[in-house]
Amino acid sequence: MRVMAQMGMVMNLDKCIGCHTCSVTCKQAWTNRAGTEYVWFNNVETRPGQGYPRRYEDQEKWRGGWVRTRRGRLTLRGGNRFRKLLTIFASPVQPELEDYYEPWTYDYKALIEAPLGDDFPVARPKSLITGEDTKITWSANWDDDLGGASEMGHLDPIVEAVNAARGEANEKIRFEFEKTFMFYLPRICEHCLNPSCMASCPSGAIYKRAEDGIVLVDQDRCRGWRQCITGCPYKKIYFNHKSGKAEKCTFCYPRIEVGIPTVCSETCVGRLRYLGLFLYDVDKVTAAASVEDEKDLYEAQLDLLLDPNDPAVIRAAKEQGIPDDWLDAARRSPVYALAKVYKVALPLHPEYRTMPMVWYVPPLSPIVDLLAKQGHDAEDRDTLFGAIDALRIPVDYLAELFTAGDTEVVTRVLQRLAAMRAYMRDVTLDREPDAGIPASVGLTEESMRAMYRLMAIAKYEERYVIPTVSALDHQQKAHELEELACSLDYDEGPGMYGSAAFGEASGRPAPVAVETFQALRQRQTSGAETSSSSLRGRVNLLNWDGNGSPEGLFPEAHGGDE
Amino acid sequence: MDVVLWGVLPYLTLALLIGGTIWRYRFDKFGWTTRSSQLYESRLLRIGSPLFHVGILFVVVGHVGGLIVPESLTDALGISENLYHFNALFFGSIAGFCTLAGIAILIYRRRRTGPVFMATTKNDKLMYVILVAAIVLGLWTTVVSIGAGHAAHNYRESVSPWFRSIFWLHPDVESMAAAPIQFHIHTLVGMVLFAIWPFTRLVHAFTAPLHYLFRPYIVYRSRDEVAGSAATRASRPGWAPVGTADRDHQPREGR
Ligand code: HEM
Ligand code: SF4
Ligand code: SF4
Numbered sequence: 001m002r003v004m005a006q007m008g009m010v011m012n013l014d015k016c017i018g019c020h021t022c023s024v025t026c027k028q029a030w031t032n033r034a035g036t037e038y039v040w041f042n043n044v045e046t047r048p049g050q051g052y053p054r055r056y057e058d059q060e061k062w063r064g065g066w067v068r069t070r071r072g073r074l075t076l077r078g079g080n081r082f083r084k085l086l087t088i089f090a091s092p093v094q095p096e097l098e099d100y101y102e103p104w105t106y107d108y109k110a111l112i113e114a115p116l117g118d119d120f121p122v123a124r125p126k127s128l129i130t131g132e133d134t135k136i137t138w139s140a141n142w143d144d145d146l147g148g149a150s151e152m153g154h155l156d157p158i159v160e161a162v163n164a165a166r167g168e169a170n171e172k173i174r175f176e177f178e179k180t181f182m183f184y185l186p187r188i189c190e191h192c193l194n195p196s197c198m199a200s201c202p203s204g205a206i207y208k209r210a211e212d213g214i215v216l217v218d219q220d221r222c223r224g225w226r227q228c229i230t231g232c233p234y235k236k237i238y239f240n241h242k243s244g245k246a247e248k249c250t251f252c253y254p255r256i257e258v259g260i261p262t263v264c265s266e267t268c269v270g271r272l273r274y275l276g277l278f279l280y281d282v283d284k285v286t287a288a289a290s291v292e293d294e295k296d297l298y299e300a301q302l303d304l305l306l307d308p309n310d311p312a313v314i315r316a317a318k319e320q321g322i323p324d325d326w327l328d329a330a331r332r333s334p335v336y337a338l339a340k341v342y343k344v345a346l347p348l349h350p351e352y353r354t355m356p357m358v359w360y361v362p363p364l365s366p367i368v369d370l371l372a373k374q375g376h377d378a379e380d381r382d383t384l385f386g387a388i389d390a391l392r393i394p395v396d397y398l399a400e401l402f403t404a405g406d407t408e409v410v411t412r413v414l415q416r417l418a419a420m421r422a423y424m425r426d427v428t429l430d431r432e433p434d435a436g437i438p439a440s441v442g443l444t445e446e447s448m449r450a451m452y453r454l455m456a457i458a459k460y461e462e463r464y465v466i467p468t469v470s471a472l473d474h475q476q477k478a479h480e481l482e483e484l485a486c487s488l489d490y491d492e493g494p495g496m497y498g499s500a501a502f503g504e505a506s507g508r509p510a511p512v513a514v515e516t517f518q519a520l521r522q523r524q525t526s527g528a529e530t531s532s533s534s535l536r537g538r539v540n541l542l543n544w545d546g547n548g549s550p551e552g553l554f555p556e557a558h559g560g561d562e
Numbered sequence: 563m564d565v566v567l568w569g570v571l572p573y574l575t576l577a578l579l580i581g582g583t584i585w586r587y588r589f590d591k592f593g594w595t596t597r598s599s600q601l602y603e604s605r606l607l608r609i610g611s612p613l614f615h616v617g618i619l620f621v622v623v624g625h626v627g628g629l630i631v632p633e634s635l636t637d638a639l640g641i642s643e644n645l646y647h648f649n650a651l652f653f654g655s656i657a658g659f660c661t662l663a664g665i666a667i668l669i670y671r672r673r674r675t676g677p678v679f680m681a682t683t684k685n686d687k688l689m690y691v692i693l694v695a696a697i698v699l700g701l702w703t704t705v706v707s708i709g710a711g712h713a714a715h716n717y718r719e720s721v722s723p724w725f726r727s728i729f730w731l732h733p734d735v736e737s738m739a740a741a742p743i744q745f746h747i748h749t750l751v752g753m754v755l756f757a758i759w760p761f762t763r764l765v766h767a768f769t770a771p772l773h774y775l776f777r778p779y780i781v782y783r784s785r786d787e788v789a790g791s792a793a794t795r796a797s798r799p800g801w802a803p804v805g806t807a808d809r810d811h812q813p814r815e816g817r
Contacts, residue, residue, distance in 0.1 A: 034802040081775050088771075089615040090600065090608040097601055097677070105805065128804060129602070130676045199779035202771030207783040219800070223769050224595035241681065243800040244597035257785075285780075469785065 003306060003317040005326055006193065006213030006278045006357055007251060007466075008335040009265070010345045011186055012455060013363040014417070015272035018184035020044050020141065022264035022273075026188075029263045030250070035242025037103035037128045040140050041249035042264045044186045048156045048397065049143045051185075053099040056235040057157040057349070063093050064233030065196050065352030066289065074290050074353060076196055078230045084200065094230055101138040103128040129241075146182055161400045162393065181370075181394045183363040185401075188264060189236040189249035190348065190356030191215045193280065193304065194289045197248070200231025206246075211472060212277075213357065214251045222246050233352040259468040271458055276333030276465045277326065278357065279306040279317060289353045294404040297350035304355070305340050308333070325471035332465045334454055335359065342443075342451045344413050346402035361455070362398045362410060364417040367391055379425045381437055384418035416441045416451075424452050567750070568738040572728045575753040582760030583768065592799055596766040602677035606667055614664025620657035621700070624650065629725045633718045643716065651708055658701045665694060689762040692755050699748040706744055715742050721749065 026042040045051045059065060063078040078084065078093070106123040114121030127134035143152060153159060191208075195215055198206040205221035206228060208214070217228075217237070224244040228237045237248045252262035256275075260266070265273035281304055288300040306313045308330035317327055330336065338345040338361065345359035367387050371378040378384065388395065388411055395414070399407040419441040426433040427449075438448040454462060586594065600607055628650060636646055669690060672678050707714040724738035738749075759765065 032804060033800065034804050035800070037804050085771070085774060087612075090604065090611040092608075094600055094604065096604055130680055132676070194780065198781055202774040203769070204773070204777050204781050207781040210782045210784045212785075220591035220594075222595065223766055223771070224598050225771060226596075226598050226600060239598065239601050240800065241599075241601050242802070243592070244595035245592070245800070472785075 001306075001313075001316045002282045003279050003313060003320050003322060004213065004282045005211065005317075005322055005330065006280055007191065007256060008213075008276060008278045008333075008339075008357040008359065009188070009262075010274040010335045010338045010359045010361065012270075012272040012274075012361040013183055013185065014361065014365045015270035016044070016184040016186060016363075017270055018044055018046065018145065019269050021267050021269050022186055023140075025263050025267040026249075029252070031247070035240040036238065036247060038097065038100045038140070039238040039240070039247060041236075041238075042186060042188045043140055044184050045141070046144050046146055047183055047185050047401070048149065048153055048159050048181075049146070050152065050155050050157075052140045052187075053095045053235050054138075055099075055155060055157050056095075056233075058160075059233055059352070061093070062095070062233070062235070063230060064235065065231075065354055066194070066199075068290055068292065068353070072290060072292070074194075074286065076199055076231060077233075078200060078227070084202065084227055088202065088225055088227070091226055091230055094226060095235065097129065101140060101142070102134060104134050104136055158397060158400045161405070162396045165396065165400070165405060181366045181391075181397070183366055185348075185360075186264070187234065187236070187348070188262075188358060189215065189232075189251070190234055190354065190358045191249075191251055192357060193285050193301075193355035194353065195232075196352070196354050197228040197232040197237050200227040201225070201246075202227055209253075211469070212253075212256065214253050214256070215248070216250060216253070217246050217248055219243075219245055219247075233349065233354065234356075256466055257469040259466045261464045261466065265464065271463065274334040274338060274458075274463050276335040277308075277330040277467065278333065278336055278339075279308050279313060279322075279327075279330050280304045281306055285355060289355055294351040295406040297353065298347060298403050298406070298409060301347055301350060301355055302340055302343075305336065307340075308336065323467075323471045326467045329465050329467035334462055334465060337451075337454060342416070342447070342454075344416055344451070344455075346409070346413065348402060349404075350402075351404035360402060361417070362402060362413055364414055364421070366394060367414070368421075379421055381419060381422035381434075381440075384422065385415060388414045388418065412441075416443070419443075420448060420452055420455070423448055424456070564735050564739040567746075568724060568735045569733045571750075571753055572733065575757045576728075578757040579759055582757075583765065586760050586765060594765055594769065595763070597681070597763050599672075599678045599681055602681070603671060603675045606671040606675070610664050610667030610671060612664075613660050614668055617657050617659075617661030617664055620653070621661055621697075624654050624657060628718065629722050632722070632726070644712075646718075647707075647714070647716075651704055655701070655704050655708070658697065658704060661697055662701060665690075665697065669694070685762055689758065689764060692751060692758065693764075696748065696751045696755050699744065699751055703744045703748050706742075715745070717741060717745055721745055 023040055023042045023044055027040065030041055031037075031039040040052065043052045051057060056062060056064075059077060065077050066074045067077045069075050076084070079087070104125045104127055107126050108123050110121050111123050125134050125136050126132065143149065146153070191214055193213070195206070195208065198208065198215065201222075202225045203221050203223050205218045205223070207216060207218065209216065222245045224239075224246070226239055226246065228246050229235070229239055231237070237246050239245075240247050252264075255262060261273075261275050265275055284304055288304050289297070291297060291300045308314070308317075308327060314327060317330075335345070339359050344361050346362060347356045347359055349356070364384075367384070368378045370391070371383060371387055376383050376387075395407050395410055396405075398414075399405050399410045403409040419437050423433055423437040423445075433445070435445055438445050443451070633643075637643075672682050672686075672690075703717075720737045720741040724734045727734035727737075738746075
């Protein structure tokens with residue numbers, strides 16, 4: 001057993017209101033740059049819907065993820081290593097800008113500078129790719145809230161899969177979802193245990209951090225061979241068309257390292273995101289990802305997660321140098337609790353065999369809403385259970401998303417959520433709670449209340465249990481001062497805050513964790529507005545706390561050459 | 563004059579090529595990329611790029627063979643000059659024309675696809691001019707040789723010894739000077755191409771990812787190891803603001 005730690009996330013879909021705050025704050029922090037205009041490390045899709053990029057789940061077309069060969073081995077769906085190298089000169093399948101959308105801005109100047117006249121000035125849309133006038137025809141969430149679902153709903157690959165499974169012709173199913181069933185699916189990179197993006201990268205530039213499992217692209221090693229874009233079945237690797245490098249969600253590692261939640265989690269309006277540690281057995285990952293029946297993948301993935309209370313696991317973890325603070329965090333981990341203890345969180349598309357580490361609690365609310373609308377008692381256990389059984393389409397749909405089509409697992413999870421609703425209603429109304437309800441879904445009364453506390457009350461400290469890297473450094477028996485020296489021990493050292501020999505763009509960069517660590521400390525101890533001195537006249541939005549308008553927040557006005 | 567061209571220039575070229583590559587690797591790893599334009603357009607790219615690349619790789623193999631393997635070796639192996647010559651010209655012209663057709667498609671695509679043209683830097687344009695010149699002039703030497711039949715100039719008795727002598731630090735200027743004019747021009751343009759190589763997007767060829775065949779699929783790296791090359795960076799290339807009005811003022815890599 002070789003124990004490794006993995007930062008994971010759980011999203012409770014019942015609570016997502018589809019406000020896109022997470023996407024916007026993420027964009028502001030990470031992809032508000034030229035070359036990444038169309039890049040959404042976090043996006044929120046309405047389901048049923050095509051997703052972003054359009055129909056990314058259609059792996060027959062996009063060829064992402066892994067497949068199991070007849071001999072039981074895993075190989076990339078896009079082809080083996082030789083094939084990848086032979087086709088490297090032009091990637092055989094890769095989404096084009098059309099499959100995302102052409103990013104645009106508006107010609108705001110026309111509003112401000114229009115001469116006095118009778119006509120209202122118009123700000124025309126301008127393409128951010130060509131700079132020319134453009135027509136807006138699609139975006140990252142064009143089909144939000146089922147917009148256009150009646151014409152395009154059948155284009156959802158999951159609807160196709162559900163139809164195929166039920167043996168119904170595409171046109172024939174009336175778009176029942178439209179009235180009865182809709183939910184939001186926020187997506188980030190899954191920080192997979194068996195990432196196919198990484199396996200597709202010819203340069204080996206994508207790596208998984210041994211400490212916390214975060215998957216990153218080394219921007220200095222990426223050579224723009226762009227195979228990872230095809231490799232990732234979730235299409236969560238994007239090509240920065242200006243720098244010519246692949247970019248992806250970073251799990252906000254500079255924040256995670258100092259113990260604060262990711263931007264998307266911190267700003268989530270529904271407070272539905274949970275962050276915490278999983279412990280898993282690295283040696284078993286490949287075997288788990290290679291099980292024969294797709295429907296066993298969810299169980300195989302659960303089996304990888306180790307019990308942080310098990311003395312044998314603790315011993316093995318210590319041997320691997322995982323510090324006590326981290327083991328403690330693993331024991332308090334909300335994501336472990338939701339995924340493995342209460343078993344209400346499910347992985348997205350386990351059938352891609354990448355072992356994704358962002359888990360989802362499937363939504364019960366569409367069913368509750370429907371019952372309430374029809375005048376039923378939507379808090380009653382039997383009514384809810386009956387509805388879960390009767391409403392086949394929602395369950396089938398969720399099963400295609402989360403369990404490779406295994407409706408039993410989804411039904412079990414929804415029943416647990418329904419039981420929690422029914423049981424807790426009695427508790428809140430001061431009625432005698434029915435102990436039979438938790439028992440009927442295999443929980444005790446205490447664990448049901450604990451689950452309720454974690455899912456419904458969801459206190460900040462319980463949602464985010466993030467061990468810091470300084471604990472890691474302590475573990476390496478580093479003296480406080482040495483530790484600083486250690487983290488500053490990269491090529492040119494802290495001197496890099498000045499310019500290197502060949503101007504600003506030359507030399508090695510300061511590691512971003514060092515930069516943010518210093519800035520955070522400065523901010524916390526000084527009370528003054530965020531200083532921009534360490535960033536050569538620019539403001540790092542990751543650290544800006546909205547306090548005043550620090551120097552460098554806006555670009556300096558330029559002289560005559562504009 | 564001959565000494566300058568064939569005795570000094572090669573060393574200047576080599577110095578630029580090697581020094582420039584080291585410099586670029588040291589200071590601009592972030593700019594070291596193919597700068598793929600497939601996101602904008604892939605229909606033409608899918609034809610042009612493989613055609614060009616496969617062609618040019620064969621051309622490279624041909625050059626290595628012709629310049630490095632001495633005539634005495636092929637003679638010893640019993641390959642007659644005629645047979646060798648026929649093969650070289652036959653395969654050489656096929657590879658050469660593939661390359662030319664490929665690059666013609668690529669350039670047409672660059673010019674005609676709006677976004678691709680927008681993403682073309684001055685640096686790219688210069689590189690294309692020299693690259694195309696080298697390819698066309700190379701084909702010219704081949705065509706002249708084919709036209710001349712048996713009377714064709716045997717570059718393996720002039721250019722090749724000179725090329726090898728460069729690396730013995732004892733350039734055989736006379737042999738090279740004796741070669742016909744088309745070889746002279748092709749070689750000169752070739753030297754220019756190699757001299758600018760490290761400063762263009764062509765550097766991608768130096769990091770051809772052959773190690774992909776041998777590395778494990780999953781890469782684990784420790785936080786500490788990566789400290790020197792953080793995956794993102796503030797106030798570095800790659801963090802230019804979004805916009806259209808100012809897009810011409812935004813420096814692109816290599817513009
Ligand atoms: C040896 C391995 C090589 C590999 C794996 C390779 C791979 C690539 C790739 C992936 C692209 C990007 C295509 C795109 O998506 O836009 C590219 C572009 C290019 N390569 Fe290479 N290349 C190699 C060698 C060379 C050589 C030897 C040359 C020239 C002498 C060359 C010249 C070019 C040019 C000019 C482009 C730009 C094409 C365009 O978009 O107009 N490459 N290469
Ligand atoms: S979801 Fe993330 S880690 Fe998984 S394959 Fe895609 S980019 Fe890689
Ligand atoms: S911020 Fe939260 S509630 Fe809003 S869309 Fe994102 S995940 Fe959903």
